[in-house]
Amino acid sequence: MFLSKIWFFLIALAAAVALTIALVMPRPAQRQLENEEHARLTTACSVIDILLTDAAHDRLMFTQTFARSAEVVNALDAASGAKELDANRMKQVREPTGKLLASSKGGAAPDFAILIDKKGRVVSRLKIDEDDFGDVVSGRPLVDDALAGYLRDDLWTQNGTMYFVSGAPVIRTNPPIDYVGAVIVGHKVTNDLAADLSHRLSAVDTQVAFYLGNDDVAASKPLALDHKPMLDALKNLTGGDISRDCEVNKPLAVNAGSDAYTAMVARLPGEARERGAYYAVFAKTAQSRGFMGTLDAVRKSDLSFKILIVVGIVFLLVLALGIGLMWIESDRPLRALQTDAVKLAKNEAERLAEDKHGGKYGSIARSVNIHIDKLGRDAKSARTNLDQLLGPAPEGSLGTIDLLAGALPASRPGGAVATAAPPPSDFKFHDPAPAMAAPRPPVQRPPTPVPTPAPQRPSAPVRMTPTPPIPAATPPRGVAPPPQPQTSNSTQPLSLDDDILGGAQPGGSTEPEVNPYFKQVYDQFVSVKKSCGENTAGLTYQKFSEKLIKNRDDLMSKTGCREVRFTVYVKDGKAALKATPVKDD
Amino acid sequence: MRDVLVAATVMASGVASAGTLVGKIELPSNLPARPKPVEPGFVERYENPVTPVRPLAVTQRMVVVVEGDEKPAAPPRVQWNLVGESFGHPVIAAAAGAEVTIVNQSKTARTLVAKEDPKLIDPGPINPSGPKTFHPPEAGKVYTITDKDAPYLVGRVVVVNTQYIAYPDESGHFEIENIPPGSYKLKIWFDTGWINRPDEDVNISAKGKTDINPKLGADAFAGSAPKK
Numbered sequence: 001m002f003l004s005k006i007w008f009f010l011i012a013l014a015a016a017v018a019l020t021i022a023l024v025m026p027r028p029a030q031r032q033l034e035n036e037e038h039a040r041l042t043t044a045c046s047v048i049d050i051l052l053t054d055a056a057h058d059r060l061m062f063t064q065t066f067a068r069s070a071e072v073v074n075a076l077d078a079a080s081g082a083k084e085l086d087a088n089r090m091k092q093v094r095e096p097t098g099k100l101l102a103s104s105k106g107g108a109a110p111d112f113a114i115l116i117d118k119k120g121r122v123v124s125r126l127k128i129d130e131d132d133f134g135d136v137v138s139g140r141p142l143v144d145d146a147l148a149g150y151l152r153d154d155l156w157t158q159n160g161t162m163y164f165v166s167g168a169p170v171i172r173t174n175p176p177i178d179y180v181g182a183v184i185v186g187h188k189v190t191n192d193l194a195a196d197l198s199h200r201l202s203a204v205d206t207q208v209a210f211y212l213g214n215d216d217v218a219a220s221k222p223l224a225l226d227h228k229p230m231l232d233a234l235k236n237l238t239g240g241d242i243s244r245d246c247e248v249n250k251p252l253a254v255n256a257g258s259d260a261y262t263a264m265v266a267r268l269p270g271e272a273r274e275r276g277a278y279y280a281v282f283a284k285t286a287q288s289r290g291f292m293g294t295l296d297a298v299r300k301s302d303l304s305f306k307i308l309i310v311v312g313i314v315f316l317l318v319l320a321l322g323i324g325l326m327w328i329e330s331d332r333p334l335r336a337l338q339t340d341a342v343k344l345a346k347n348e349a350e351r352l353a354e355d356k357h358g359g360k361y362g363s364i365a366r367s368v369n370i371h372i373d374k375l376g377r378d379a380k381s382a383r384t385n386l387d388q389l390l391g392p393a394p395e396g397s398l399g400t401i402d403l404l405a406g407a408l409p410a411s412r413p414g415g416a417v418a419t420a421a422p423p424p425s426d427f428k429f430h431d432p433a434p435a436m437a438a439p440r441p442p443v444q445r446p447p448t449p450v451p452t453p454a455p456q457r458p459s460a461p462v463r464m465t466p467t468p469p470i471p472a473a474t475p476p477r478g479v480a481p482p483p484q485p486q487t488s489n490s491t492q493p494l495s496l497d498d499d500i501l502g503g504a505q506p507g508g509s510t511e512p513e514v515n516p517y518f519k520q521v522y523d524q525f526v527s528v529k530k531s532c533g534e535n536t537a538g539l540t541y542q543k544f545s546e547k548l549i550k551n552r553d554d555l556m557s558k559t560g561c562r563e564v565r566f567t568v569y570v571k572d573g574k575a576a577l578k579a580t581p582v583k584d585d
Numbered sequence: 586m587r588d589v590l591v592a593a594t595v596m597a598s599g600v601a602s603a604g605t606l607v608g609k610i611e612l613p614s615n616l617p618a619r620p621k622p623v624e625p626g627f628v629e630r631y632e633n634p635v636t637p638v639r640p641l642a643v644t645q646r647m648v649v650v651v652e653g654d655e656k657p658a659a660p661p662r663v664q665w666n667l668v669g670e671s672f673g674h675p676v677i678a679a680a681a682g683a684e685v686t687i688v689n690q691s692k693t694a695r696t697l698v699a700k701e702d703p704k705l706i707d708p709g710p711i712n713p714s715g716p717k718t719f720h721p722p723e724a725g726k727v728y729t730i731t732d733k734d735a736p737y738l739v740g741r742v743v744v745v746n747t748q749y750i751a752y753p754d755e756s757g758h759f760e761i762e763n764i765p766p767g768s769y770k771l772k773i774w775f776d777t778g779w780i781n782r783p784d785e786d787v788n789i790s791a792k793g794k795t796d797i798n799p800k801l802g803a804d805a806f807a808g809s810a811p812k813k
Contacts (some may be wrong), residue, residue, distance in 0.1 A: 049627075053627040053628060055627075056626060056627035056628045059627055060628060064633075079646045110663075120669070132692070135669050135691065135692055136668045136669030136670065136671070136691075137669050137670050138669065138670065138671060138672045139668075139669060139670035139671020139672075139738065140737055141623070141737050142626075143670070144619070144624075144809050145622065145630055147639070148619050148638050149632060149633050149636065149637070149638030149639055150619070150630045150631065150632060150633070150638055151630065151632075152622065152625070152626055152628065152629075152630030152631070153626035153627055153628050154622075154624075154626045155626060166626075168633070169633050171633065171635045171636055173635065177635065177636050178636075179639065251653040269624060269625060269626050269627055270624050270625070270626045271624055271736070271737065273624050274598060274624060274736045275734075407772065417721070439765065518684055567659070
C-alpha cells in the first residue's frame with residue numbers, strides 16, 4: 001500500500017508545486033514587466049526632455065532669424081530713440097513684422113511675439129494683446145538677457161496657459177553696431193503639441209501631459225489623472241539639475257477614473273518651474289498582475305496546439321501511471337489473501353498467514369485466525385465437558401468415544417494448533433489464547449473413583465458409569481485435560497431400546513448367568529430410563545446383557561481392546577448407552 | 586528713466602544754508618557680466634555672434650549714501666515705483682522710520698511681501714496704479730521685497746541713518762542737494778551689500794557744490810554679485 005499512499009502524496013506534492021508555480025510564476029514576470037515599464041517610461045521621459053530641448057533650439061533659431069530681419073531692426077531702432085511711444089508707431093511696427101511672422105509655417109509658427117526697444121518698453125505685440133504697448137517688460141530675466149545680447153529660452157505661464165518662449169537681441173548691424181532692442185517669441189503648450197510628442201513616442205506607446213501645479217495644461221490624451229501622487233513625486237525632486245529628473249524618478253501608479261496608469265513626472269524649467277510646472281509621461285498599467293491577472297492576459301494565441309498536445313500527453317501518462325499503481329496496489333494484497341484463504345480451505349494451512357498481509361487485509365486475516373482460535377477453544381471446551389461427564393479414561397483403555405470427533409476440523413482443539421505459538425492477533429486483540437497456548441500441566445486424576453451423581457437436567461449427560469472413576473472436580477478454566485489415550489472412531493453409541501425392548505418376549509428362556517458388571521449397567525440403565533420418564537416394561541436383564549455381550553465382542557474384535565466399558569447417559573431426554581473400548585497401556 | 590521713478594523728498598526745508606554734493610563713480614573697466622539665470626530654460630543661454638554682450642548695469646543697483654553724526658529728525662517720504670515687471674530701481678535706501686510708498690505703475694496687480702519681515706507690508710494686493718505704504722523701523726537692516734507670483738520681481742530696501750541718498754545714472758553721475766554743511770562719510774551700496782572700500786570723508790560747504798569722484802577697484806563687486 002505504500003506505493004498507493006506515496007502516489008497520493010505525489011499527487012498532493014505535484015498539486016502544491018503546480019499551485020506554487022501558478023502563484024509564484026507571475027511574480028518574476030510581473031517584476032520584469034514592471035522593470036520594462038519603468039525602462040519604457042524612463043526612456044519616454046528622457047526622450048521628451050530631448051525633444052523639448054531640440055524644439056527650444058529650433059525656436060531660438062527662429063527667434064534669432066526674426067530678430068535679424070530688417071523690419072524688426074529698423075522698427076526697434078527708431079522706437080528706442082523716441083521719448084514716448086504712440087499708437088501710430090505701434091501700428092507701423094506691427095504691420096510689417098506681423099506679415100513676417102505670418103510667413104513662418106509649420107511647427108515653428110509662434111503663437112505670439114513681443115517687440116521691445118532698448119529701454120525695455122513694448123513697442124508692439126503680435127497675435128496677443130495687440131493693442132497694448134508702451135509698458136515696461138524689462139525685469140523678466142529672459143527680457144533682460146535678450147536686451148543684454150544673450151539668446152535663451154524660458155517657460156512662461158499666464159492665466160493657466162504655458163508658453164515656451166525664446167528671446168533674442170535685436171542688433172543694428174549698420175555702424176555704429178548697437179543693441180536696439182529684443183524680440184520675444186512664444187509657443188503655446190497645446191494638446192496638439194503633446195499629441196505630437198506622444199506620436200514621436202509611438203515606439204514606447206506613451207502619453208504626454210503638461211501640468212501647472214494642480215491645473216491641467218495640455219495632454220496628448222484627455223485623461224483626468226489624479227494629481228496627488230504626481231505632486232508627491234515632484235516633492236522628492238529637490239535637486240537643482242532637472243535634466244536628471246527622468247533618471248532619479250521612479251514610476252508611480254495614478255488613476256484616471258477606474259483606469260490604472262503608470263506615470264513618471266519631471267519638472268519643467270524656467271519661470272514656470274517656480275509655479276510647479278511639470279510634465280508627465282504615462283501608459284496604461286499592464287493588466288497581468290498576479291495569478292488572476294496572468295490568466296486574464298492569456299490569449300488564444302498563447303494556447304497553441306503543440307502546447308495542448310504536450311499537456312494532454314503528459315496528463316495521460318500521469319493518469320495511466322497513477323491508475324496502474326493504484327490497480328497494482330489495490331489488487332495485489334487481495335490476491336495474496338485469496339491465495340492464503342484457498343490454502344486454508346484446502347487444509348494446506350491451519351491459519352491465514354496474517355503477517356504477510358498488511359492494512360485491512362491483515363486485519364481480515366487476523367479476524368479469521370481469531371475465529372479459528374475461538375472455534376478451537378469451543379471444541380476443546382466441549383471435549384472437556386465430555387471428559388467431565390465420562391470421567392477419565394482408565395489406564396490402558398482406548399479412550400472415550402468422542403461424539404464430536406467427526407464434526408471437528410483436522411486441526412482439533414488441544415492438538416497441534418493449541419500447542420503452536422500464539423498468533424499475532426492474540427496479542428493485538430487481547431485474546432486469552434496466549435494463556436491457553438501455554439504448556440498445560442498434566443492433570444492428576446484422583447486415585448480413587450468417586451461416583452458422581454447424575455445431573456438432574458434431562459438434557460445434560462449423566463455420568464452413571466461405575467468404572468473408572470471420574471475426576472472429583474472440573475479442571476480449572478484454561479487448563480486442558482491431560483492427553484487422552486488414542487480413541488477409536490469405530491464404535492458408536494449403542495441403540496439398545498429397540499433391540500432389547502422390541503425383542504422382549506414374555507416368558508422368555510431360561511435365566512442366564514448374571515454378570516455383576518452387566519447387572520450394574522442394567523440397573524443404571526433402568527434407573528436412568530425411569531428418571532427420564534421412559535417405560536421400562538419389557539426390559540429384561542437377559543436381553544440387555546446379550547446385547548452388551550454382543551457389542552462388547554464386536555468392539556473387542558474390531559479394536560483389539562482388552563475390555564469394553566459401558567456408560568449410561570441421557571441423550572435428548574432419553575437414557576442412552578455407549579461402549580468404550582479400553583486398551584492396555 | 587529709472588532714476589526719475591525714485592523720489593526722495595527732503596522734508597527739512599528749514600535749513601538756512603546747504604550745499605550740494607556732486608560726483609561720478611569711477612567704475613572699473615571689467616564690470617561683472619550678467620549672472621546666469623536662476624531658472625534656465627531647456628537651453629543654456631548663449632551670446633549673440635554679432636557683438637559683445639552688455640555687462641551688468643551695475644549703476645542701476647547702486648545707492649550713494651552720505652551719513653553725518655545727526656540722525657534725521659523727520660525722515661523724508663520715499664516713493665518707490667513698480668514699473669512693469671520690475672521695480673524702477675532695484676535697490677533703494679530709506680531713513681529709519683521713513684514712510685515708503687510703493688506705487689504700482691504696471692498693468693498687473695502685485696502681492697508684495699518682505700522676506701525678512703512678512704508683517705512689514707500690509708497683506709493684500711497692490712492693484713495697478715495703487716499704492717502700498719510701510720515704514721522700515723531700524724537702521725542697518727535690509728528688506729527684500731518679492732511677489733510670490735513673480736519670483737523674478739525682487740527689490741531691496743536698505744535702512745540707513747540719513748536722508749541724503751542718491752542713485753547714480755548709467756554713467757555713474759549722482760547729485761545730492763540740501764546737505765547741511767559739515768563732515769560726512771560717503772558709502773556706496775551695490776545690490777546686496779556695501780561695496781568693499783573705505784568710507785570716504787566728505788566736507789560739505791555752506792554754499793556751492795562739493796565734487797567727489799569715488800573710485801571703485803576691480804574687486805569692488807566681488808562678493809556682492811546681484812541676486813535675483
